[in-house]
Amino acid sequence: MRLPDLLDLATHSMAEARARTLLMLLAMSIGVASVVLLTALGEGARRYVVNEFEQLGTDLLIMLPGRTETTGGPPPLFGQTPRDLTIDDAQALLRHPGIERIAPITVGNAPVSYANREREVTIVGSTRDFFPVRRIQLGSGRLLPDIPPDRQSNVIILGADLKRELFENQAALGRWVRINDRRFRVIGILSPSGQSLGQDLGDMAIIPVASAQALFNSPSLFRVLIQARSKEDIESAREAATGIIRLRHDGEDDVTIITQDAMLGTFDKILRALTYTVGGIAAISLVVAGILIMNVMLVAVSQRVSEIGLLKALGGSERQVLRLFLTEAIMLAVAGALLGILISGLGILLVNHLYPSFPFAAPLWAPFAAAGVAVSTGLIFGVLPARRAARMDPVQALTGR
Amino acid sequence: MIELQQVERDFEVGDEIVRALADVTLDIPDGDYVSVMGPSGSGKSTLLNVLGLLDRPSRGEYLLDTIETTDLHEEKRAALRRDHIGFVFQAFHLVARLSAAENIALPMILAGTPPAERKRRVEEVLESLGLSDRASHRPDQLSGGQRQRVAIGRAIVMRPGLLLADEPTGNLDQHSGREVIGLLEQLNSEGITLIVVTHDVAIGDRARRQIRMLDGRIDRDERDDAPA
Numbered sequence: 001m002r003l004p005d006l007l008d009l010a011t012h013s014m015a016e017a018r019a020r021t022l023l024m025l026l027a028m029s030i031g032v033a034s035v036v037l038l039t040a041l042g043e044g045a046r047r048y049v050v051n052e053f054e055q056l057g058t059d060l061l062i063m064l065p066g067r068t069e070t071t072g073g074p075p076p077l078f079g080q081t082p083r084d085l086t087i088d089d090a091q092a093l094l095r096h097p098g099i100e101r102i103a104p105i106t107v108g109n110a111p112v113s114y115a116n117r118e119r120e121v122t123i124v125g126s127t128r129d130f131f132p133v134r135r136i137q138l139g140s141g142r143l144l145p146d147i148p149p150d151r152q153s154n155v156i157i158l159g160a161d162l163k164r165e166l167f168e169n170q171a172a173l174g175r176w177v178r179i180n181d182r183r184f185r186v187i188g189i190l191s192p193s194g195q196s197l198g199q200d201l202g203d204m205a206i207i208p209v210a211s212a213q214a215l216f217n218s219p220s221l222f223r224v225l226i227q228a229r230s231k232e233d234i235e236s237a238r239e240a241a242t243g244i245i246r247l248r249h250d251g252e253d254d255v256t257i258i259t260q261d262a263m264l265g266t267f268d269k270i271l272r273a274l275t276y277t278v279g280g281i282a283a284i285s286l287v288v289a290g291i292l293i294m295n296v297m298l299v300a301v302s303q304r305v306s307e308i309g310l311l312k313a314l315g316g317s318e319r320q321v322l323r324l325f326l327t328e329a330i331m332l333a334v335a336g337a338l339l340g341i342l343i344s345g346l347g348i349l350l351v352n353h354l355y356p357s358f359p360f361a362a363p364l365w366a367p368f369a370a371a372g373v374a375v376s377t378g379l380i381f382g383v384l385p386a387r388r389a390a391r392m393d394p395v396q397a398l399t400g401r
Numbered sequence: 402m403i404e405l406q407q408v409e410r411d412f413e414v415g416d417e418i419v420r421a422l423a424d425v426t427l428d429i430p431d432g433d434y435v436s437v438m439g440p441s442g443s444g445k446s447t448l449l450n451v452l453g454l455l456d457r458p459s460r461g462e463y464l465l466d467t468i469e470t471t472d473l474h475e476e477k478r479a480a481l482r483r484d485h486i487g488f489v490f491q492a493f494h495l496v497a498r499l500s501a502a503e504n505i506a507l508p509m510i511l512a513g514t515p516p517a518e519r520k521r522r523v524e525e526v527l528e529s530l531g532l533s534d535r536a537s538h539r540p541d542q543l544s545g546g547q548r549q550r551v552a553i554g555r556a557i558v559m560r561p562g563l564l565l566a567d568e569p570t571g572n573l574d575q576h577s578g579r580e581v582i583g584l585l586e587q588l589n590s591e592g593i594t595l596i597v598v599t600h601d602v603a604i605g606d607r608a609r610r611q612i613r614m615l616d617g618r619i620d621r622d623e624r625d626d627a628p629a
Contacts (some may be wrong), residue, residue, distance in 0.1 A: 005510045016498040310494045313455060314508045314555070315483020317476045394455045398494065 001320050010328040017300065021332065024293050028336020028374055029343055031286035035370040036344035038282040040362035042275030047359040049271060053264045055135060059100075061226040061238055062258045063093075063245075083249050084220035087149045087209060092248060093226060096240035098233035103130040103225040104149060104209050108216040112158075112205055114166040114177045121162055122204045123179065125212020133227045136201065141173050141188030144208055152211040156184035160192035161202030179205075179215060226257075234259060279366065283373055289336070290377030297329055297385035308389050309397025318390040325386035326379065333378025337371040403429040403452065403563070403594070408461035410447050410617075421447040422458065423617040429596070429610075431562060434589045436605040437598045439614035446567065448614065449598050453486050453565045454478045466562065483512055487556030487593075489585070491568035493548045495540040495555075501547075502527065502536040505554045512559065526554040530584070546577030553584060557593070564588060566597045570604060582607065 014021045065085035090104040106125035111118045128144045130136070139160060145153055156177060163172050163186075172186045190201055213219060228237040238257050245255050301308070311321055344362065351360045410422040421444045429435055437445045450456035451463060454470060463470045465485060470478060495504050502523050509519045527533045530550045540548055549569060556564055566585060570578030582604055589595040599605050613621040 001511055002513050002515075005513075009510070012498055306492075306494060307496060310496070311507075311511070312479065313453070313482065313488045313494075314511055315479050315559075316511045317479035319476065320479075320511060395450045398455070398490065 001323070006323060006327050007331070009324060010331050013300075013304070014328060014332065020296050020300065024289075024296055024332045025336045025339055027289040027292045028286075028333055028378075029340035031282070031289040032337045032340025032367075032370040032374050033343040033347065034285050035279055035282040035373070036341060036362050036366045037347050039275050039279040039366040040344070040348055040360055042271065042278050043363045043366075044358055044360040046268065046271035046275060047361070049267045050264060051359065053260055053267070059228045059231050059234060060133065060260045061228065061234065061241065062260075063224040063226060063241060064222070064256050064258070065220055066254065066256060083252070083254055085224065085245075085255060086219065086221065087213075089245055089248055090221060090224045091149060092244050093224070093241050096237060096244065098229050098237040098240060099226055100229045101129040101133050101227040103127055103133045103227075104221045105130070105223040105225065106209055106212040106216060106218060107222045108212065108218070110179050110215065112156075112162065112166065112177050112179050114175065117166050119162060119165055121159070123212060123215070124204055124206045125209040125215070126206060127209055129227075130206065130225070133225045137191040139189045139191035141186070143188060144206065145187075147208065149208075150210050151208070152214055153208045154182065154184045154211065155187045155208065157188035157190060157206040158186055159190050159202045159204045162205060163189050179207075182211075182215060184211075234261075275363065279369070283370075286370070286373050286377055289374070290333075290381040293329055293332060293378055294381035294384055297325065297382060298388065300328075301325065301385045301389045304389075305392065305397045308392050309394045309399075312392070312394035313398060321392075322386045322390035325389050326382050329378045329382025329386065330375060333374045333382075334371075336378075337374035340374070341367045341371065402431050402464075402466055403427070404462075404464040405451075406462040406464075408451060408458040408463060410444075410451060410456065411459045420617050422451065425461070425617075425619055427612075427619065427622075429594060431594055432589070432592050433594050434586070434609045435594075435596045435612060436608035436610070437596065437612045437614060438600070438602070438605040439620070443614040444617040445598050445614045447617075449565055449567055449596065452563075452596065453488060454482045483508055484559060485561050485563060487553075487559070487561040487564045489549070489553055489556050489564065489566040489569045491571040493540070493545075493552045493572070495548055495552060497540055500537045500539055501532060501543065501551045501554075504540070504551055505558050507555060508559050522558055526558050530554050544577070545573045546580050549573060549577070549581045550584060553581070553588075557588060561593070563594045564596070566595070568599055569597065570599070570601065578604075 063085070087104050090102050093099055093102050103126050108123050109120060110123050111120045113119075124130075126144070127149050128146050131138070131143055138157070141157065144157065145155065147153055158166070158172060166172070166177065167175070172189060175186050176183045177186060184207060192202055207215070209221075226237060226241060228234045238259065241257060242253065242255070246253055308321060344367070348360060348362060351358070405425050405427040408422055408425045409420060412419045412421055425448065437448060439445045447456065451458055454465070458471055461471070465481065468481070470481065473481070496507065499507070505523050505526055506519050509522065524533070527536050530553065532547065532550055532554070535543060535547060540551070543551065564585065569581055569585065573581060585595055585597065586607070597604065597608060605611055610622070610624045612619055
């Protein structure tokens with residue numbers, strides 16, 4: 001039998017059983033569309049996180065007090081060390097030529113109040129260089145003063161949301177707010193840029209690092225952000241930083257340095273695994289579609305018994321009958337897969353239209369994998385009905401028994 | 402040329418074995434016109450199915466054009482059916498979704514005949530059946546007689562040597578039935594071997610050779626030297 005004739009016969013019989021064909025197309029396309037859309041969701045999440053990290057800059061190192069022996073895992077939240085990581089330690093890092101800027105950070109929660117309003121927010125203590133290092137933009141006012149990091153200064157920069165909640169629409173610049181029993185003058189407002197690394201920039205306040213240490217009574221820094229001069233300098237900066245701190249800490253390696261790349265790599269891996277997982281779960285719906293195809297094809301075979309008998313009487317061999325029914329199943333699967341890819345494409349366009357900021361896009365492999373799975377399901381689940389048809393006894397088939 | 406040697410066919414029905422054909426030995430020369438008659442269950446349909454290679458004898462030999470068929474692989478038997486045998490059924494067995502021309506082309510599609518050749522031969526057959534103006538009609542748009550004529554067209558489009566007709570007029574009125582028998586006899590006169598299974602004595606008597614089956618055996622095998 002020639003291939004065009006095979007396709008033609010299969011098309012004819014699919015066109016005859018329109019409801020059956022549509023049902024199978026629907027099942028297959030939903031399966032394929034869900035695979036593509038769910039992997040697009042996972043891929044979108046991955047791209048979102050990668051994006052966030054890249055906004056931070058890939059030339060960034062993060063130093064935290066305490067030593068962890070593990071590598072690659074998530075960074076330790078609380079390091080324990082007998083020695084503090086001090087502002088002086090941080091300042092010493094600047095001696096290395098590969099290190100462009102540093103930003104010592106102290107973090108704590110405290111209530112910020114103005115008049116009779118009070119908000120409990122995250123207070124970040126740092127230096128002027130914190131802003132370029134973290135790539136944070138001011139909406140109005142000015143940055144922290146360029147004073148030595150160990151000098152206190154009663155100035156504060158408010159996050160946009162915090163400013164609105166304390167001052168509503170009044171001007172805030174130059175006003176005094178209170179944190180515990182200290183007063184700080186508002187010198188700047190952050191631009192409402194949203195989030196940085198999952199942290200809501202709108203709901204925080206930034207004060208000089210020495211003031212924060214006094215406020216929270218903590219001599220140790222929470223982190224030191226280190227910006228290398230360039231991406232190529234990251235390794236040398238990392239080694240130099242380790243060496244400098246070891247020297248200052250009596251020969252002990254009691255800090256941990258994380259590169260952005262390592263963190264990015266970890267998140268990337270996790271989210272890729274997530275994408276594969278949801279894709280796999282969605283693939284189950286393809287198997288369900290395959291079982292439906294099998295079921296409906298079995299019904300079709302029993303409805304077309306006398307036609308099968310006729311084909312055999314006219315000289316159709318078992319192989320030809322098998323091929324005919326398999327072709328039908330595969331054509332349905334392929335058409336369903338194409339329809340599903342079309343649907344998912346429209347779905348992705350729609351989501352991108354509704355949420356333009358979320359990078360929702362199917363990974364390149366997803367439609368191919370989905371279509372591949374769809375076709376092989378059609379093949380696998382088409383075999384059983386096709387074999388039943390092929391092995392039918394022509395005499396019984398012709399008499400309709 | 403058909404040669405059956407002590408052909409038997411058993412069916413298992415529950416625990417019992419029913420012998421549908423018992424010791425059938427039969428020679429049918431090329432171009433013969435044979436009717437097979439007998440009561441229901443006498444084995445005449447089984448005989449036709451065995452002759453048409455749709456069924457395999459349990460014992461015995463069946464030579465079709467000197468080819469021993471009983472041991473042939475199913476693929477080979479299918480090819481023999483396709484190239485050497487045409488079937489005409491009581492219920493026509495036309496594919497409802499295909500037009501008359503497409504139904505006639507079906508055996509050639511299975512044989513892999515190129516479309517141009519197919520088209521030419523379908524046109525020839527339609528012409529000879531007087532159905533040229535019905536080529537694109539689907540079976541439900543044709544009368545019973547026309548349907549059976551399309552089915553005959555399908556049976557002869559591969560130019561087989563043997564034409565097997567199972568109650569070809571069973572679903573037709575008298576007029577169409579006569580027309581169909583006339584067509585079959587005309588094909589026979591052009592050289593094809595014609596075997597007709599029928600209940601209808603009037604039709605059975607028209608054949609040059611009349612075989613009467615009873616309980617799976619050939620009860621009578623008569624030849625009219627002067628056809629009716």
